[in-house]
Amino acid sequence: MKLKNAMVLLLSLTITASFTACSGSKEGSSAEGSSNGGQSDKPITITLFDGTWENPVPEPKGPAVDAINKRFNVDLQTQYIPFDSYDEKVAVRMASGDIPDVIGAESVDANFVKWAKQGAYLPLNDFIKDYPNLNAIPASDWDSLKIDGTIYGIPDYFSGKGGKKPVIRKDWLDKLGLPMPTNYEELKAVALAFTKNDPDGNGKADTLGLGLAKGFTYDPSFGAYWSSSTWYHKNDQGQLIPGNIAQANKEKVQFLSELYQAGAISKDWAITTYKDVFKDFNAGKVGIWYEQPGNSGNNGLDFDVLRQNAPEAVVVPIPAFKQPDGQQGIPSGPAWYRMYMISAKLKDQPEKVKEILEMLNEFKTVVPEDKRNPQNEWIDWLNGHEGTGYTMKDGIVQPDLNQRSKVAPAAYIMNQGWVTDDSDLEVFVKISATPEGKAFNRAMTDYLKSSKFYVNPVKRIISTSYMEKNTELSQYISDETTKMVVGQRPISDWDKMVEEYMSKGGKEVIDQVNDEMKKNNIQGEWK
Amino acid sequence: MIRSNSRLSRAADIINYCVLILIGIAMLFPFYYMVIVSFSSYADFVQQDMLLWPKTWVLDAYEFILGSKVLFRSIGVTIFVTVAATLFSLLLTAMMAYALARNIMGQRYFLFMILFTFVFSAGIIPTYLVVKETHLLDSIWALIIPSAINSFNLIVMRQFFLSIPNELSEAALIDGANDLQIFSRVILPLSKPSLAAFGLFYAVSNWNAYFNAILYISDPAKWTVQVVLRQIVVLGQTKATLSDAAQMAMAQNPPPTETVGMAAILIATIPILVVYPFLQKHFAKGVMLGAVKG
Numbered sequence: 105m106k107l108k109n110a111m112v113l114l115l116s117l118t119i120t121a122s123f124t125a126c127s128g129s130k131e132g133s134s135a136e137g138s139s140n141g142g143q144s145d146k147p148i149t150i151t152l153f154d155g156t157w158e159n160p161v162p163e164p165k166g167p168a169v170d171a172i173n174k175r176f177n178v179d180l181q182t183q184y185i186p187f188d189s190y191d192e193k194v195a196v197r198m199a200s201g202d203i204p205d206v207i208g209a210e211s212v213d214a215n216f217v218k219w220a221k222q223g224a225y226l227p228l229n230d231f232i233k234d235y236p237n238l239n240a241i242p243a244s245d246w247d248s249l250k251i252d253g254t255i256y257g258i259p260d261y262f263s264g265k266g267g268k269k270p271v272i273r274k275d276w277l278d279k280l281g282l283p284m285p286t287n288y289e290e291l292k293a294v295a296l297a298f299t300k301n302d303p304d305g306n307g308k309a310d311t312l313g314l315g316l317a318k319g320f321t322y323d324p325s326f327g328a329y330w331s332s333s334t335w336y337h338k339n340d341q342g343q344l345i346p347g348n349i350a351q352a353n354k355e356k357v358q359f360l361s362e363l364y365q366a367g368a369i370s371k372d373w374a375i376t377t378y379k380d381v382f383k384d385f386n387a388g389k390v391g392i393w394y395e396q397p398g399n400s401g402n403n404g405l406d407f408d409v410l411r412q413n414a415p416e417a418v419v420v421p422i423p424a425f426k427q428p429d430g431q432q433g434i435p436s437g438p439a440w441y442r443m444y445m446i447s448a449k450l451k452d453q454p455e456k457v458k459e460i461l462e463m464l465n466e467f468k469t470v471v472p473e474d475k476r477n478p479q480n481e482w483i484d485w486l487n488g489h490e491g492t493g494y495t496m497k498d499g500i501v502q503p504d505l506n507q508r509s510k511v512a513p514a515a516y517i518m519n520q521g522w523v524t525d526d527s528d529l530e531v532f533v534k535i536s537a538t539p540e541g542k543a544f545n546r547a548m549t550d551y552l553k554s555s556k557f558y559v560n561p562v563k564r565i566i567s568t569s570y571m572e573k574n575t576e577l578s579q580y581i582s583d584e585t586t587k588m589v590v591g592q593r594p595i596s597d598w599d600k601m602v603e604e605y606m607s608k609g610g611k612e613v614i615d616q617v618n619d620e621m622k623k624n625n626i627q628g629e630w631k
Numbered sequence: 632m633i634r635s636n637s638r639l640s641r642a643a644d645i646i647n648y649c650v651l652i653l654i655g656i657a658m659l660f661p662f663y664y665m666v667i668v669s670f671s672s673y674a675d676f677v678q679q680d681m682l683l684w685p686k687t688w689v690l691d692a693y694e695f696i697l698g699s700k701v702l703f704r705s706i707g708v709t710i711f712v713t714v715a716a717t718l719f720s721l722l723l724t725a726m727m728a729y730a731l732a733r734n735i736m737g738q739r740y741f742l743f744m745i746l747f748t749f750v751f752s753a754g755i756i757p758t759y760l761v762v763k764e765t766h767l768l769d770s771i772w773a774l775i776i777p778s779a780i781n782s783f784n785l786i787v788m789r790q791f792f793l794s795i796p797n798e799l800s801e802a803a804l805i806d807g808a809n810d811l812q813i814f815s816r817v818i819l820p821l822s823k824p825s826l827a828a829f830g831l832f833y834a835v836s837n838w839n840a841y842f843n844a845i846l847y848i849s850d851p852a853k854w855t856v857q858v859v860l861r862q863i864v865v866l867g868q869t870k871a872t873l874s875d876a877a878q879m880a881m882a883q884n885p886p887p888t889e890t891v892g893m894a895a896i897l898i899a900t901i902p903i904l905v906v907y908p909f910l911q912k913h914f915a916k917g918v919m920l921g922a923v924k925g
Contacts, residue, residue, distance in 0.1 A: 159862055159863065160699050160701040160851065160859075160862075161851040161854075161862065162851075163850070163851050163852060164849070164850055164851075183849040184851070185845065185849075186858075186861070186862045186865070188861065188862070188865045189845045189858075189861070192755075192842070192845070192846070193845055193846060196755055196756055196759050196846055199756045200756055200759050200760050200763060202763060406673075406674075408674065409673070409674045412674055505695075506695075506698040506699040
């Protein structure tokens with residue numbers, strides 16, 4: 105018995121010993137972001153945590169980090185998580201109190217609001233005015249990330265005019281002698297003709313008029329009036345309501361169900377992912393679908409592939425339809441995507457905060473499109489130097505995909521400065537890889553530059569109940585309207601569905617959103 | 632009578648074979664598809680609903696993957712974690728299970744503690760805090776130590792040890808063996824089947840380690856293959872929830888295509904494909920040995 109006890113003791117000791125041995129050897133690798141920040145020659149340690157789309161994921165050590173450290177006299181300790189897994193990781197980091205100096209986020213979400221209200225982030229209102237590139241951000245864009253008037257996040261520019269817009273096969277229209285549709289009636293005629301009249305001339309009925317994907321990914325709205333996610337219409341009490349429960353959406357669902365009956369929409373659309381519709385569009389089998397200015401890479405329209413499948417294809421945007429109230433235009437959101445917050449732990453280290461902001465400010469330098477070449481020191485540095493991080497092709501910076509996330513500071517720190525003249529859209533025209541893509545981007549850019557935009561007011565306020573419930577509520581409407589389109593539920597059930605929406609929490613969301621708008625003096629406006 | 636019977640059984644055989652071949656094809660087809668897509672050009676892939684034979688064989692996807700060493704590095708990390716963690720886990724689990732199978736002091740207390748963690752797990756954040764405070768963050772050992780003992784495996788293994796007749800260890804004791812010798816020379820050799828089974832369980836869960844790697848490890852150089860794979864595959868076939876802004880941001884640095892995703896999965900599967908047949912053989916043999924001796 106004694107021997108056994110001794111054995112137990114020995115074994116437990118062995119276990120403990122092996123534990124300490126393993127953990128002990130890694131003592132040195134833990135990174136603490138503490139720095140007194142005062143000395144001017146000693147680099148300031150800055151810890152940065154962010155999500156990323158870069159692939160491979162940028163690593164904490166390498167030429168790019170060295171370059172940043174040297175340029176700004178800092179010791180940058182980075183940590184990037186693929187955005188796909190970012191939410192879980194950031195939640196754990198924040199909850200454990202292990203908060204980095206600079207935190208990146210994709211958008212204003214419930215977590216951002218919660219942590220800001222709990223005081224995790226440093227208010228930045230007083231700092232911004234000292235930095236010209238941050239000061240250049242217009243007030244309407246700050247609106248969307250202010251919490252009770254306080255700024256916690258520094259956004260990165262993304263054209264508010266971007267995002268997928270309806271596009272059409274112009275060559276099919278011409279071949280069948282049809283004009284560009286300007287309302288839903290004409291659109292229906294075009295979609296039917298695209299389906300029945302063999303627009304690709306191969307003698308087979310293998311074309312679809314209108315592309316439609318599961319859950320209405322890419323809303324078939326042809327203007328702000330019909331958009332499901334835009335708060336355009338008002339109810340009887342004068343409150344703004346989301347587009348998906350408005351009468352205009354009912355008309356849209358009616359239109360879709362007629363097209364579905366007529367076979368101009370895929371029979372399987374309710375289970376087809378948007379990715380598959382892109383595949384069909386690229387194969388030259390779909391007449392009306394969505395694309396944005398630029399180049400969606402492999403997640404969108406691929407002009408190279410489309411040309412191989414349909415050499416004569418010409419893709420152009422469908423201009424917004426004239427609305428019953430006389431307006432005409434596209435919905436838009438705030439002109440930013442992704443932001444940085446600074447940890448509230450730095451409130452006693454203004455030097456460090458200034459160093460960080462100085463760095464972010466410099467990264468937001470806007471370089472005119474014609475100066476983006478190796479002769480521009482900033483561009484060359486940002487992209488990791490010609491020959492190592494990028495090459496020039498037709499006067500365009502072409503990143504080396506495998507090297508970029510090691511050598512290009514651009515892969516580490518967001519660097520989209522505020523553009524006010526749509527010159528960012530012109531860049532897309534220039535960087536188009538194919539002549540067809542160039543023609544499309546030209547047409548799209550011209551259209552976006554000349555079009556009117558309705559600024560979606562719900563994107564300019566922060567409503568917690570909207571954040572919590574909108575996804576679920578929109579899903580409900582999307583499910584029910586899907587049933588209506590395929591004929592499983594009569595469209596006459598519309599009012600019943602809206603009632604259900606209200607009782608599921610929609611009423612509360614509408615009330616709160618309207619209160620917030622009133623409080624911040626924001627309404628839907630055309631620009 | 633006999634002839635018709637044998638004809639009947641031959642017919643049954645044929646039907647059996649047909650069904651089994653069909654099932655086999657259903658199992659193999661995804662692999663075949665993976666290979667074919669990985670060698671196709673993206674243009675071909677987009678064009679067809681179902682690709683059965685590439686129009687042209689291209690190596691673009693493999694060139695992309697071989698161009699960056701990320702995938703191979705992560706496979707190395709995963710192999711190390713799998714081997715080290717499996718051995719470590721087996722050692723700790725066997726030692727503890729054996730101790731708890733003996734009639735020692737505090738046996739009930741320790742058993743209760745183990746059962747307790749079985750029912751109430753600590754949750755992500757407390758576990759993260761423990762890992763952080765033990766300075767294991769950003770170390771490969773964070774994937775090995777915190778999950779070293781699986782309480783379910785421990786309890787089952789203890790049951791197994793309990794089933795070994797006590798007389799065996801008593802005989803060894805009389806022959807002059809001490810407890811450590813009894814454990815290593817008598818009990819462990821008798822437990823090969825259970826060690827093989829639990830080794831397999833541990834190896835599979837370590838090979839699939841994903842969430843812990845994301846959570847505890849910041850340095851991409853130490854990421855396991857599952858993390859890297861997910862990055863490649865998900866970017867290749869972007870989730871429907873991805874915002875337009877995200878897509879536009881990605882477009883400036885185009886993500887890999889589906890063909891690259893397939894190639895990456897294939898390369899990451901090869902180690903398992905190579906090892907598994909041998910492992911399985913050994914595993915089956917271990918079970919037989921145990922059965923004869925036990």
